[in-house]
Amino acid sequence: MTRAEAFSEREVAMCNVARMVENGRTYWAAGGGTPLYSILLGKKLYAPEAQYVTEDGVIAPEPMLPYEPMMTMLAARATYRALAWGTMNTAGIYSQLGYMDYGVLNTLQVDKHGNINSTFLGEWGAGGRRMHGPGGADTIAACCWRTILITDQSKRKFVEKVDFISSPGFLDGSEGARERAGLPRNTGPWRVVTPWGMYDYQDRRLRLIARVPWVTVDEILAECEYLPLVAPEVKVLEAPTEEEVHLLRTELDVRGQTTDAAGGWIIWDGEQYVRGSAE
Amino acid sequence: MTTASEPATIEVLASGTAPYHKIDPDGFREWVRDHKERALVSKLMTEKEAVEKFVADGDYITYECNYLTRGPNSLLHEIMRQQKKNLWIAGKFTYVDVGMLVGAGCASKVDTGFFLCTPAVRQALDAGKLEVYEYSNVIMTMRLEAGAQGIPFIPVRSFGGTDGFDHSGAKLITDPYTGQATVIIPALNPDVAIIHVQQADRFGNARLFGTGISDVPAALASRKVIVSAEEIIDTEEIRSNPGLTKIPYWCVDAVVEAPFAGYPGTVPGYYASDPAVVMEVFASVLRGAVEPYLEKWVFSVKSHQEMLEKNVGVAKLLDMRKRETIRGGYRA
Numbered sequence: 379m380t381r382a383e384a385f386s387e388r389e390v391a392m393c394n395v396a397r398m399v400e401n402g403r404t405y406w407a408a409g410g411g412t413p414l415y416s417i418l419l420g421k422k423l424y425a426p427e428a429q430y431v432t433e434d435g436v437i438a439p440e441p442m443l444p445y446e447p448m449m450t451m452l453a454a455r456a457t458y459r460a461l462a463w464g465t466m467n468t469a470g471i472y473s474q475l476g477y478m479d480y481g482v483l484n485t486l487q488v489d490k491h492g493n494i495n496s497t498f499l500g501e502w503g504a505g506g507r508r509m510h511g512p513g514g515a516d517t518i519a520a521c522c523w524r525t526i527l528i529t530d531q532s533k534r535k536f537v538e539k540v541d542f543i544s545s546p547g548f549l550d551g552s553e554g555a556r557e558r559a560g561l562p563r564n565t566g567p568w569r570v571v572t573p574w575g576m577y578d579y580q581d582r583r584l585r586l587i588a589r590v591p592w593v594t595v596d597e598i599l600a601e602c603e604y605l606p607l608v609a610p611e612v613k614v615l616e617a618p619t620e621e622e623v624h625l626l627r628t629e630l631d632v633r634g635q636t637t638d639a640a641g642g643w644i645i646w647d648g649e650q651y652v653r654g655s656a657e
Numbered sequence: 658m659t660t661a662s663e664p665a666t667i668e669v670l671a672s673g674t675a676p677y678h679k680i681d682p683d684g685f686r687e688w689v690r691d692h693k694e695r696a697l698v699s700k701l702m703t704e705k706e707a708v709e710k711f712v713a714d715g716d717y718i719t720y721e722c723n724y725l726t727r728g729p730n731s732l733l734h735e736i737m738r739q740q741k742k743n744l745w746i747a748g749k750f751t752y753v754d755v756g757m758l759v760g761a762g763c764a765s766k767v768d769t770g771f772f773l774c775t776p777a778v779r780q781a782l783d784a785g786k787l788e789v790y791e792y793s794n795v796i797m798t799m800r801l802e803a804g805a806q807g808i809p810f811i812p813v814r815s816f817g818g819t820d821g822f823d824h825s826g827a828k829l830i831t832d833p834y835t836g837q838a839t840v841i842i843p844a845l846n847p848d849v850a851i852i853h854v855q856q857a858d859r860f861g862n863a864r865l866f867g868t869g870i871s872d873v874p875a876a877l878a879s880r881k882v883i884v885s886a887e888e889i890i891d892t893e894e895i896r897s898n899p900g901l902t903k904i905p906y907w908c909v910d911a912v913v914e915a916p917f918a919g920y921p922g923t924v925p926g927y928y929a930s931d932p933a934v935v936m937e938v939f940a941s942v943l944r945g946a947v948e949p950y951l952e953k954w955v956f957s958v959k960s961h962q963e964m965l966e967k968n969v970g971v972a973k974l975l976d977m978r979k980r981e982t983i984r985g986g987y988r989a
Binding site (some may be wrong): 433434436453460466467470473502508520521542546555558559560561 | 721723726727749750754769770771772774778779782789791794795796798814815816817834838839840868870875926927935936981986987
């Protein structure tokens with residue numbers, strides 16, 4: 379596989395999630411957008427026998443591509459050639475029963491224990507900034523066996539404590555906190571993926587385990603309000619391949635090519651990858 | 658073989674603080690006894706008649722899907738046109754709809770899983786004209802499921818530990834069977850459900866094709882149910898394939914024949930969306946300019962049909978139908 383010459387930060391995160399997708403496992407993709415495109419990319423290239431559901435209860439669809447940017451999950455093209463059509467409660471119930479191995483989410487804010495905020499910045503009800511709410515993410519984070527979170531690497535996103543827990547991570551980080559809150563045992567956050575690196579959890583605390591070649595550990599830590607643990611050996615992730623970015627651009631993340639064109643880009647300068655400036 | 662262990666007592670460990678719509682399973686049964694028509698009588702009426710008759714100021718209202726996909730948009734528009742007030746909205750899996758209802762001055766409370774928090778919503782919140790209570794999408798549809806079963810609450814395996822829990826009607830209890838901490842959520846029996854389906858007969862037997870959110874629980878759980886349908890089909894057709902009937906007639910109080918009721922969104926299997934107007938509504942609602950959108954698409958016309966005639970036209974509707982190339986699974 380050939381390394382891609384240039385790609386966006388958004389594409390880097392999706393490729394790194396796609397490479398984790400496994401055959402014979404089930405995925406609950408939150409909404410559309412990067413979680414769903416990552417799973418589809420993984421299915422197309424690495425794990426054709428991975429299966430997914432979305433919040434409308436569709437089971438294992440083969441969506442008609444290219445994926446239409448403005449489509450919601452219930453659209454005919456999104457639920458095309460599924461094995462079964464369901465409802466929001468069937469999706470919820472499959473996850474309650476333990477059928478969902480992985481949940482894939484994106485979010486605005488995550489804290490050291492993997493709690494997710496998509497409801498409120500500032501103090502609830504006291505002039506803070508209200509956002510859209512958890513949608514299906516709360517159930518995904520509560521009931522899938524493992525949760526993969528996609529977000530941007532930025533100080534505003536990696537905080538000590540989220541302003542509002544919309545969807546549960548390890549809550550206060552104490553052992554058994556999720557069970558004491560009524561959540562199924564042995565579930566919870568598993569990975570956080572950003573365009574710059576990857577995290578797991580050690581004793582329910584966020585830990586940096588991998589980075590992309592063009593960013594140093596110190597640069598990542600400088601973009602964390604909460605300083606995560608750092609694994610003894612921080613793995614270096616491979617750059618996206620031509621094949622991956624081609625699929626994303628032509629079939630899956632068609633809209634992202636426009637909406638994120640002004641974001642961060644990484645370019646091969648003949649010797650190494652460098653971060654291009656948007657200016 | 659397992660045997661029952663010592664039963665534990667039920668202890669309430671934590672309670673959310675939000676008000677919730679009244680729970681009254683026996684009252685609901687009596688409503689059904691006194692108001693739901695058992696005979697096969699035609700319930701066909703116009704959207705105007707249906708909303709006049711079955712939506713009252715102050716009602717708790719749920720609607721299925723959302724403005725972009727199989728939304729009951731002709732009925733939502735009519736509710737705004739008739740300027741219903743102080744509605745309590747089940748804002749689960751929505752996009753622009755809550756912002757539109759708030760912008761139109763119809764809503765004063767929202768139970769939410771997901772909605773676009775638009776400038777109109779923020780202004781209403783800041784002015785104290787709107788209250789929002791926190792749930793998630795699945796918690797809202799499970800509340801409807803409890804309402805649909807005629808029971809007062811339902812245990813769930815999610816929602817615990819969140820800050821949403823504190824601003825909801827949920828409780829954390831010890832389950833008397835396992836002794837484990839378990840979240841329970843209040844049943845939801847809305848005053849009104851509005852649901853757009855692909856096919857129904859004049860009595861209200863309704864067929865739904867494709868995935869959905871909570872159409873069937875909403876129809877069972879609600880005191881008044883208005884169904885709009887792309888096509889009114891003959892009851893003989895319903896009888897020829899009874900397995901396709903998802904909502905039975907006795908739940909339904911009004912049936913509105915409403916082709917292209919989902920405009921500008923898609924109705925899967927019938928027509929694709931109108932991307933230009935979908936962008937128009939997003940831009941209007943998100944940029945705090947919902948009034949011009951409502952004026953053009955809702956208030957300046959008398960009915961959904963007049964809106965289709967004046968603002969859309971046959972050529973565009975035919976094109977939307979043509980662009981929905983997938984038909985398999987969406988017809989009997």
